[in-house]
Amino acid sequence: MIELARDIRDICRSHGNDRTRLMDIARAVQAKYGCVSSQALDLIAQAVKSSRVEIESLVSFYAFLSVQPKGKIVIRLCNDVIDEMFGAEKVARVFSEELRIRFGETTPDGKISLEYAPCIGMSDQAPAVLINDTVVTYLSTDRARDIVRVLRETGDPRRLIRRLGDGNNAHPLVRSMVHNNIRREGPVVLAPLTAGAALRKATAMSPVEVINDIKTSRLRGRGGAGFPTGMKWEFTRGADGDKKCVMCNADEGEPGTFKDRVILTEHPDLVFEGMTIAGYAIGAELGIMYLRAEYAYLRAFLDSVLQARRAQGLLGRDILGKAGFNFDIRIQMGAGAYVCGEETAMISSAEGLRGDPKNRPPFPAQRGYLGMPTTVNNVETFCCVARILDNGPGWFAAMGSRGSTGTKLLSVSGDCSSPGVYEVPFGIKLSDLLQMVGAEDPRAVQMGGPSGRMVPPADFNRTICYDDLATGGSVMVFGANRNIVKAALKFLDFFVEESCGYCTPCRVGCVLMQKKLEEIIEGRGQIGDLEYLQELGSNMKLTSRCGLGQTAANPVLTTIQAFRPAYEALFQARPHEAFLASFDLRAALEDSEGLAGRSSEIFAA
Amino acid sequence: MSETFVLTIDGIKIEAKPGQTILQAADGGGVYIPRLCAHKDLLPFGACRVCTVMVNGRPQAACTTPAARNMVVDNETPDLRRHRASLIEMLFIEGNHFCMFCEKSGNCELQALAYRFGIMVPRYPYQFPQRDVDATHPEVLVDRNRCILCARCVRASRDLDGKHVFDFVGRGAGKRIWVNAEGRLADTNLGGADRAVEICPVGAILRKRVGYRLPIGQRLYDIQPIGSDIEAKRQAAAPGR
Secondary structure, eight states: OHHHHHHHHHHHHHTTTOGGGHHHHHHHHHHHHSSOOHHHHHHHHHHTTOOHHHHHHHHTTOTTOOSSOOOSEEEEEEOSHHHHHTTHHHHHHHHHHHHTOOTTOBOTTSOEEEEEESOOSOGGGOSOEEETTEEEOSOOHHHHHHHHHHHHHHOOGGGGOOSOOSGGGGSTTTOOOOOOOEEEOOSSSSSOOOTTHHHHHHHTSOHHHHHHHHHHHTOBOTTTTOOBHHHHHHHHHHSSOSOOEEEEEEOOOSTTOOHHHHHHHHOHHHHHHHHHHHHHHHTOSEEEEEEOGGGGGGHHHHHHHHHHHHHTTSSBSSGGGOTTOOBEEEEEEOOSOGGGGSHHHHHHHHTTSOOOOOOSSSOTTTSOGGGSOEEEEEHHHHHHHHHHHHHOHHHHHTSBOSSSBSEEEEEEEESSSSOEEEEEETTOBHHHHHHHHTOOSOSEEEESSTTSEEEOGGGTTSBBSTTSBOOSSEEEEEOTTOOHHHHHHHHHHHHHHHOOOOSHHHHHHHHHHHHHHHHHHTTOOOTHHHHHHHHHHHHHHHHOSSHHHHHTTHHHHHHHHHOHHHHHTTOOOOGGGOSOTTOOHHHHHHHHHHHHTSOOHHHHO | OOOOEEEEETTEEEEEOTTOBHHHHHHHHTOOOOOSSOOTTSOOOOOSOTTEEEETTEEEETTTSBOOTTOEEEOSOHHHHHHHHHHHHHHHHHSOOOGGGOTTTTTOHHHHHHHHTTOSSOSSOOOOOOOOEEOOSSSEEEEGGGOOOOOHHHHIIIIISSSOOEEEESOGGGOEEEESSSSOGGGSOOOTTOHHHHTOSSTTEEETTOTTSSOTTSSHHHHSOTTHHHHHHHHHHOTTO
16 A cells, blocks of 8 residues: 555656646556556545546546456457457457456456457457557467466566567567558558658748648548548647647557558658648647557657657757747557547547547637647548658649549458558559459458448449548458358447447447347347337437447448348248247246246246 | 627527527527536536537537527427437436336426427337445435436536536446445535535436425426426517417
């Protein structure tokens, strides 16, 4: 207790006893003690002059934080749809057997906890597992047994890394076994840049000219929504407030997306350069990169890149000798919450709050991080920015299609011979992409992750761009024998897990959809159920508060639309249960039978 | 005093002041927009979504969206009515709401809305969640079975009472209202007269020993449907309509 009090006092003090830095404080306490215990809640609340329940509210929101103690080692097995396609379930059984605990439990000696995690950004090398901050990829059942043995013997997840990955994955500050799987490099994102080259050109212009260049390039946000970047910057620049902020959304959580992982590993300078240009353009001195907890293994490396940029005069005061141009970047770690990829939830989280989205208006460009006008852009968007300043807006706008200029980085996973990252010009046909990745006769392709849409073969001639098949990058290929309805359920399981619970339609609607879909898959569905799901989905779309809830029904709605026969095949005609197939009489009687101590007359025989 | 402006809700011209939300302007103009989490003394929150309206064709929560000049708002449409009823039903099946023996009956806004919408039985299956009751406090009872997560108590305690008795823990379907103590309401500085207590729209936070002071049948919504007070303003102003 005395030790805990001293540690927490030190941790809080090292963050200036600043309640807006609660994410860092809670993460530090969790790392040291395996939990943020009841006593810790009180101690932190005292130190940052907050209330205990506010700290508890934050801690209980994030998957990587907990009030209940967890093991020194936490095994987080990715159970997203792609990982399950490649055998995650078998691996899960082995972990469970070897550790003699179920998922969600900790070994009796308090050493190892076993959990599931939604997509950890490794779908191209699935199944994968996160063990504390260490990623282990391409799992098999044998490897899982070996992992448990090594962890038991050494207690050190780093010992699991034998062969290092390619490129900067082998960098001394990364040392991970992750592979980049770069399959196709393009001229915009996956191309080299001399640090400072684009920034020099930007600072030779006025901030307004920089914004005009971005507008001329017709760059749209790469996170998926596709808002024109130049316009966002113009709003932020024009908003009232002396202090402004640039945020980089590196909370890549959409299942099946991993392209930002590759950018951050191989081209971090490009991202930071883009952020610095944004700072110059909108008049911000503060930059924040919000990095998802699953990518913590890149943190030290990214910090070293920032340090090098400071040394080169590319960050800090009077950047590149330009008097009054001050800008610096800090990395804010997340703690396991998909919703924080939503820009206003990200701001909440960076402010040391639950990752609840905020009400709009005001938009972040008007009032964002700690009230400052804030522009939030995707990792890839910042890469485009730097390249546009280096090569010119005309060069950029000449690539892609009319409404979608430039190139797009796609994260391709699932049933194809070459999963990985592809930089392609916008406007490419899906069928051409499928050929490129070696996907033969897929049954369906999920574009844009769970919040996107399931595309049937009849639509493979459509093009990838904002005006047709929009995607933040996730492309999941489902082979001929895959079960589409089960895939839709997996996506729904994900949203149930990740809904923040703030608004009614998302909090309740996701659960209702999940339960109905389970019934249908178990053969207890009936035709009217599809209309039930569609009506529920339309409610979630119309009334949800943020993009998560507004799109959470998409996997179900788009599969009902394009794969209706797959659902209908699950509705069996069973005359003896024709009234209400979803009603299980046996289960309904269970409690009463238990109390009565005998079986119901109906079933007695 | 800044100039007022006019917006249209269901074809009715409503005068609004700068800074007002659509909901506030509608209230002032005698148009009732159903709501649960919104309350006139609290900052807008936007959680229940029952006040969803169409603003120039786009769905928005009336409680958090600022009113603007010439805005065209649809409120009473068959579509919105259906979606609002759906949200109210979701709140019923998500918790354990037993109106027939809830002492809030007749004063409960959730129940009153269900009556106003003519909801006889929810279209969704009851979830029957396991939730707990905290009766430790000498004057106040918290029954999480009936909580609809509207955050009125959270906001009232913080902004009106100057305390921080309530907040949420967990997320998604596991989200629940929690207290500023190791789990017992008795260990907080909540007072029986706190606004956070009486502001609960349902029977989740109840003052003890006053439950049946006013008999059922003579309570607020036993006498007139919820929203009648707001609608009465317009009827008074334009008796012909």
